[in-house]
Amino acid sequence: MIIVLLGAPGAGKGTLAGALKDQLGVHHISTGDLIRLEIKGGTAIGLEIKRYVESGGLVPDEVVTRMIEGKVVTTANDGKGYMFDGFPRTSAQALDLDKILTKNKLAIDFALYMEASLDVVLPRLTGRRVCKKCGALYHLTNMPSKKAGICDACGGDLYQRADDNEETIKKRMTVYNESTKPIIDHYKAQGKLKTINADGGADKVKSELLKILSEVHEKRS
Ligand code: ADP
Ligand code: ZN
Numbered sequence: 001m002i003i004v005l006l007g008a009p010g011a012g013k014g015t016l017a018g019a020l021k022d023q024l025g026v027h028h029i030s031t032g033d034l035i036r037l038e039i040k041g042g043t044a045i046g047l048e049i050k051r052y053v054e055s056g057g058l059v060p061d062e063v064v065t066r067m068i069e070g071k072v073v074t075t076a077n078d079g080k081g082y083m084f085d086g087f088p089r090t091s092a093q094a095l096d097l098d099k100i101l102t103k104n105k106l107a108i109d110f111a112l113y114m115e116a117s118l119d120v121v122l123p124r125l126t127g128r129r130v131c132k133k134c135g136a137l138y139h140l141t142n143m144p145s146k147k148a149g150i151c152d153a154c155g156g157d158l159y160q161r162a163d164d165n166e167e168t169i170k171k172r173m174t175v176y177n178e179s180t181k182p183i184i185d186h187y188k189a190q191g192k193l194k195t196i197n198a199d200g201g202a203d204k205v206k207s208e209l210l211k212i213l214s215e216v217h218e219k220r221s
Contacts, residue, residue: 001026001081001213002106004088004097006184007114009172010121010128011198012205015137016114017083019206024213027075030085033135034067035059036161054162056171058089058179065096076104094183109216111187112209114198118173125169129158143202 001024005013014030021028035053038046049059068087075082088094101107127140129149133156138145145151149158163172187193196208 001216002084002101002108003082004084004108004111004187005086005114006111006180006187007198008116008118008121008176008180009169010124011114011116012124012202013085013114015143015202016205016209017085018137019202020209021083024081024083026081026083027071028083028085029068029071029087031059031064031067031087031089032085034071035064054168056163056168056175058175061090061092061096064089065093065100068097069100072100072104072106076106088183089180091179091183091186094186108187108190108192110192110194110212111184112212113184113187113193113195114205115195116198120199121173122169125164126166128164129160131156132159133157 003026005017007013014032017028017030020026035049039050039053040046045063049063052059064087068084072082084097088097098108124139124142127142129138129140129145130136131138131151131154134151134154136151136153137143138151138158145158150156151158163169184193194212196205196212198205
């Protein structure tokens with residue numbers, strides 16, 4: 001199964017993928033995570049792209065596309081499928097993803113548009129906490145860890161992302177509306193768009209996707 005997760009920052013793409021990747025047996029490919037790894041590792045790419053991320057802008061298309069292509073090429077034959085989270089984010093990236101998949105004899109099953117309202121996503125972002133060690137996601141009030149500041153899964157320390165502050169969030173929302181929202185039409189035109197309401201809690205959103213998946217399976221059998 002190849003699914004593209006679409007939605008504003010804070011819509012819950014990473015949370016949904018984290019909750020379902022094992023159950024569905026898919027690779028969870030998050031460009032945000034890949035980018036943060038490069039920055040944390042102080043690699044040449046990391047140093048080059050740090051400023052874009054910290055200002056809330058987008059990393060250049062070629063850089064992210066190369067990252068994605070690398071991941072797809074090394075896993076295309078294992079039959080597991082993917083959940084793309086945070087990619088594509090521009091029309092050019094959407095076209096590139098189609099090309100990369102076609103080259104590897106793969107195709108997107110559907111794009112899941114997680115529609116969430118602004119007054120829901122803003123507090124989700126400012127309250128978000130992330131595990132330093134394993135990347136698990138938490139929220140101060142919506143999804144707190146059992147022990148404050150400590151990851152339930154691995155005992156790592158939780159931190160707040162540098163770009164989860166109000167000023168940078170505003171910029172990310174503008175970038176989303178201008179560059180990312182238009183690609184919803186790309187998938188609509190391909191007849192591959194499914195939309196869910198992502199204002200509810202993580203469990204509700206998860207069961208919405210499971211419902212869509214069982215409908216997709218039923219149609220096929
Ligand atoms: P969120 O979905 O909460 O905005 P992400 O972790 O997906 O967070 O992304 C964080 C930042 O990483 C983005 O603001 C952007 O700077 C960069 N980034 C992530 N994915 C892409 C992409 N596909 N293209 C360009 N930049 C990206
Ligand atoms: Zn952890």
